[in-house]
Amino acid sequence: MSILVIAEHDNKTLNGATLNVVAAAQKIGGDITVLVVGSAAQAVADASAKVAGVSKVLLADNAAYANQLAENVAALVADVAKSYSHVLAASTSNGKNILPRVAALLDVSMITDIIAVESANNFKRPIYAGNAIATVQSEEAIVVGTVRGTAFDPVASEGGSAAVEAVSEAKDAGISKFVAEEIVKSERPELTAARIVVSGGRGVGSGENYHTVLDPLADKLGAAQGASRAAVDAGFVPNDMQVGQTGKIVAPDLYIAVGISGAIQHLAGMKDSKVIVAINKDEEAPINAVADYWLVGDLNAVVPELVSKL
Amino acid sequence: MKALVAVKRVVDANVKVRVKPDNSGVDLTNVKMSINPFCEIAVEEAVRLKEKGTVSEIIVVSIGPKEAQEQIRSAMALGADRGILVETADDIGALEVAKILKGVVEQEQPQLILLGKQAIDDDSNQVGQMLAALLGVGQGTFASEVKVDGDKVQVTREIDGGLQTVELSLPAIVTTDLRLNEPRYAALPNIMKARKKPLDNKSPADYGVTTSTKLKTVKVEPPAERKAGVQVKSVDELVEKLKNEAKVI
Numbered sequence: 001m002s003i004l005v006i007a008e009h010d011n012k013t014l015n016g017a018t019l020n021v022v023a024a025a026q027k028i029g030g031d032i033t034v035l036v037v038g039s040a041a042q043a044v045a046d047a048s049a050k051v052a053g054v055s056k057v058l059l060a061d062n063a064a065y066a067n068q069l070a071e072n073v074a075a076l077v078a079d080v081a082k083s084y085s086h087v088l089a090a091s092t093s094n095g096k097n098i099l100p101r102v103a104a105l106l107d108v109s110m111i112t113d114i115i116a117v118e119s120a121n122n123f124k125r126p127i128y129a130g131n132a133i134a135t136v137q138s139e140e141a142i143v144v145g146t147v148r149g150t151a152f153d154p155v156a157s158e159g160g161s162a163a164v165e166a167v168s169e170a171k172d173a174g175i176s177k178f179v180a181e182e183i184v185k186s187e188r189p190e191l192t193a194a195r196i197v198v199s200g201g202r203g204v205g206s207g208e209n210y211h212t213v214l215d216p217l218a219d220k221l222g223a224a225q226g227a228s229r230a231a232v233d234a235g236f237v238p239n240d241m242q243v244g245q246t247g248k249i250v251a252p253d254l255y256i257a258v259g260i261s262g263a264i265q266h267l268a269g270m271k272d273s274k275v276i277v278a279i280n281k282d283e284e285a286p287i288n289a290v291a292d293y294w295l296v297g298d299l300n301a302v303v304p305e306l307v308s309k310l
Numbered sequence: 311m312k313a314l315v316a317v318k319r320v321v322d323a324n325v326k327v328r329v330k331p332d333n334s335g336v337d338l339t340n341v342k343m344s345i346n347p348f349c350e351i352a353v354e355e356a357v358r359l360k361e362k363g364t365v366s367e368i369i370v371v372s373i374g375p376k377e378a379q380e381q382i383r384s385a386m387a388l389g390a391d392r393g394i395l396v397e398t399a400d401d402i403g404a405l406e407v408a409k410i411l412k413g414v415v416e417q418e419q420p421q422l423i424l425l426g427k428q429a430i431d432d433d434s435n436q437v438g439q440m441l442a443a444l445l446g447v448g449q450g451t452f453a454s455e456v457k458v459d460g461d462k463v464q465v466t467r468e469i470d471g472g473l474q475t476v477e478l479s480l481p482a483i484v485t486t487d488l489r490l491n492e493p494r495y496a497a498l499p500n501i502m503k504a505r506k507k508p509l510d511n512k513s514p515a516d517y518g519v520t521t522s523t524k525l526k527t528v529k530v531e532p533p534a535e536r537k538a539g540v541q542v543k544s545v546d547e548l549v550e551k552l553k554n555e556a557k558v559i
Contacts, residue, residue: 096451097449099439100439100440103405109523131326133531133532133533135527137528139524140524140525175448176477176479178475179464179477181469181472181475182474238472254556264323275552276536293542293556306548
């Protein structure tokens with residue numbers, strides 16, 4: 001087996017999600033090469049070379065790859081991929097944008113959101129918003145898939161000493177152009193990697209109340225903050241905080257759901273958390289069915305009391 | 311310009327599905343089926359572009375069983391002009407769907423092709439990207455805003471850290487995210503009118519595509535059950551449990 005892992009990065013730092021993908025690659029077994037496609041991304045290649053278990057790093061450094069435009073990146077990845085048995089990327093918005101394009105260019109089917117490696121050709125993935133787990137078998141010459149990070153413990157970011165090779169070829173399809181980016185800045189831990197997540201739903205009432213009530217709790221616990229779709233749609237918080245089938249998938253040690261009823265689509269994003277706490281005024285809320293501990297009460301009173309007692 | 315919208319018939323979003331006892335799949339007998347929510351948003355966006363005068367004709371296509379014509383009629387009731395049903399009883403993979411759609415695109419020559427970002431049954435999030443690759447056109451995935459300007463389209467995309475805007479040359483693929491728009495309800499007169507709109511029946515073979523896939527589903531299982539939890543009566547009890555029983559804080 002020879003496995004190509006596509007690095008997730010912002011041209012400066014290697015995103016931790018890549019470490020989970022390398023962990024999945026190790027379960028398949030074989031030589032692991034990390035491909036860094038970016039612009040002025042030498043630091044990312046250097047960081048990738050230090051990742052435990054990586055035997056080679058390829059760096060495709062060109063201005064055409066600066067913003068990870070799928071049209072350019074996928075063409076390069078597909079070209080490099082031809083000499084590998086597996087191509088893996090993280091199930092991030094970037095991985096999901098690029099990898100299906102790569103698969104189609106290679107004329108192979110693809111597996112989204114791998115949560116377990118059974119063998120080099122058999123994988124488990126969730127379907128129907130996580131209400132069923134499918135085992136799929138790929139008979140393709142090249143197995144292409146995205147890996148759900150929360151399902152694999154990351155490998156160490158230090159300890160490896162892979163060689164870095166440059167890929168000189170550049171692909172600019174010329175059919176797409178980067179215009180602008182608006183990145184939400186936060187001092188809190190990253191949502192998908194956090195050990196504790198505090199999430200608010202429609203029940204928090206307003207954007208102002210979301211922050212008044214939940215910020216102190218998240219601060220106290222050093223937690224990342226999330227939200228249900230209802231809270232995002234109501235404009236309480238930006239959409240990159242949405243946890244669920246169509247948002248981020250998290251599996252922290254502790255997930256505290258505040259004012260969230262627990263629709264199927266929300267549960268899809270958090271029900272693999274180790275411990276789930278629900279704070280809700282509704283005794284019948286579906287969230288209680290997956291919660292380890294639930295407290296029925298007014299969140300405006302309960303949450304501040306919780307903060308004071310932690 | 312012409313717009314093409316792909317819609318999928320899926321189990322309704324509010325249904326909690328059950329896995330069949332023989333682990334061959336999920337039980338869909340007598341379960342309510344609907345248009346995939348993301349596809350509905352794609353239809354709505356096309357209709358809004360038509361109302362603005364950007365789009366002149368909306369063609370809606372679905373690939374699936376005969377019953378998928380219900381979803382095509384629903385899309386027509388929302389404002390699509392005509393439909394194409396590519397009928398197949400087979401469980402068909404994303405790559406094969408993309409290949410059939412490529413055939414439809416080559417025949418119809420739409421400038422804008424709208425799809426949902428993912429179907430809520432297989433959760434693959436692949437078809438739009440694959441179709442873009444097969445056609446060699448640009449892709450604006452996970453769109454929360456679409457602006458057509460001459461022979462270009464600007465798409466604001468939902469990415470992990472926030473939002474990104476890209477500009478694509480037309481023809482292009484756009485896949486919709488939930489925040490792109492709020493789909494309208496079909497009014498009864500429009501549902502009646504939709505019955506008279508043209509609907510072509512095709513087969514995968516008409517586009518030279520076979521529906522066999524090299525990705526086989528070996529087994530479908532229910533997810534691991536979570537252990538039943540307990541209701542705590544006070545914040546003190548919650549803090550005590552989190553500290554001493556769960557040991558997470």
